[in-house]
Amino acid sequence: xxxxxxxxxxxxxxxxxxxxxxxxxxxxxxxxxxxxxxxxxxxxxxxxxxxxxxxxxxxxxxxxxxxxxxxxxxxxxxxxxxxxxxxxxxxxxxxxxxxxxxxxxx
Amino acid sequence: xxxxxxxxxxxxxxxxxxxxxxxxxxxxxxxxxxxxxxxxxxxxxxxxxxxxxxxxxxxxxxxxxxxxxxxxxxxxxxxxxxxxxxxxxxxxxxxxxxxxxxxxxxxxxxxxxxxxxxxxxxxxxxxxxxxxxxxxxxxxxxxxxxxxxxxxxxxxxxxxxx
Numbered sequence: 109x110x111x112x113x114x115x116x117x118x119x120x121x122x123x124x125x126x127x128x129x130x131x132x133x134x135x136x137x138x139x140x141x142x143x144x145x146x147x148x149x150x151x152x153x154x155x156x157x158x159x160x161x162x163x164x165x166x167x168x169x170x171x172x173x174x175x176x177x178x179x180x181x182x183x184x185x186x187x188x189x190x191x192x193x194x195x196x197x198x199x200x201x202x203x204x205x206x207x208x209x210x211x212x213x214x
Numbered sequence: 215x216x217x218x219x220x221x222x223x224x225x226x227x228x229x230x231x232x233x234x235x236x237x238x239x240x241x242x243x244x245x246x247x248x249x250x251x252x253x254x255x256x257x258x259x260x261x262x263x264x265x266x267x268x269x270x271x272x273x274x275x276x277x278x279x280x281x282x283x284x285x286x287x288x289x290x291x292x293x294x295x296x297x298x299x300x301x302x303x304x305x306x307x308x309x310x311x312x313x314x315x316x317x318x319x320x321x322x323x324x325x326x327x328x329x330x331x332x333x334x335x336x337x338x339x340x341x342x343x344x345x346x347x348x349x350x351x352x353x354x355x356x357x358x359x360x361x362x363x364x365x366x367x368x369x370x371x372x373x374x375x376x
Contacts, residue, residue: 115323116219117263120226122319124233126312131237133308139287140237143249146280147233150256161263163334170336174349176268177341180275181356185363187280191287192367198291 117158124151138197138204142190149183222262228255242288246281253277264335 128148135141153176160172198204229252236248253276260269345353 116222116226118323119320120229122316123226123230125319126316127230127233127237129315130308130312133311134305135237137242139242139284139291140245142287143236143245143284146249146276147236147252150253150276154256154259157260157263157265157268160265160336161334168336169334170340170344171349173265173268173336173341174345175352176265177271177345178349178352178356180268180271181360184275184280185360187283188367189363189370191283192370194287194291196370204291 118155121151121154121158124148124154136205136207138190138194138206141206142187142194145190146183146187149179149186153179153183218262222259225255225259225262229259242292243285246285246288249284250277250281253281267338267341 125148128144128146128151131144131147132141135144156172156176156179158172160169160176163169194204197209201208232248232252232255236245236252239245239248253272257269257272257277260266260272
């Protein structure tokens with residue numbers, strides 16, 4: 109495993125972040141929004157793993173993997189809370205379309 | 215082009231295609247299948263980067279737990295599980311914003327030093343020593359946030375709330 113170039117990985121990460129932002133801005137279903145956020149978050153986690161795999165001279169990059177472990181836990185928590193909001197919204201409004209969750213709008 | 219580079223290119227292509235497909239297909243259940251493929255694909259990339267523990271964690275937490283949670287969310291919020299999502303147009307502004315973000319991030323790649331070093335590999339022992347040693351505060355924070363998140367989630371969905 110010697111000649112995997114770093115920029116290719118970062119390009120993939122940038123592309124996934126773009127896909128996530130696109131999804132967050134266009135989808136109206138709460139579950140699809142959660143999925144788009146997960147895609148964007150996975151792009152960030154990938155960056156930590158890349159930089160752990162390509163450490164600077166003499167340094168050890170293992171902290172990157174540690175942070176990635178913590179971030180995976182954060183993302184799982186976020187999905188759990190997000191789905192609780194989905195259930196509460198569904199009970200309150202009968203739909204999970206975020207365009208109809210506008211009670212705070214003036 | 216080496217075998218690893220070919221494998222990475224294939225995995226990267228699959229990652230982008232499955233992520234887009236997950237957001238663009240009309241049936242929500244098919245979305246779950248695409249996103250599960252996306253998570254498994256990312257786990258394969260972690261294995262390619264010599265991070266086997268993270269690969270297994272990705273498979274267990276994302277491809278396993280998160281996928282099932284999302285499927286459960288779909289199951290309890292719709293009358294017919296294969297109901298189709300109403301078509302929402304692909305607006306030009308979100309598409310432009312996503313492409314601008316991508317180009318902005320890509321434009322920074324030229325500034326990076328070209329790494330010729332081998333992929334560093336660590337065994338899970340070293341990872342756990344690092345995780346519970348210098349990064350122990352993060353792990354503690356993760357535990358507290360998970361506790362707060364689960365408490366909040368239970369509060370949100372409990373019956374008989376005024």
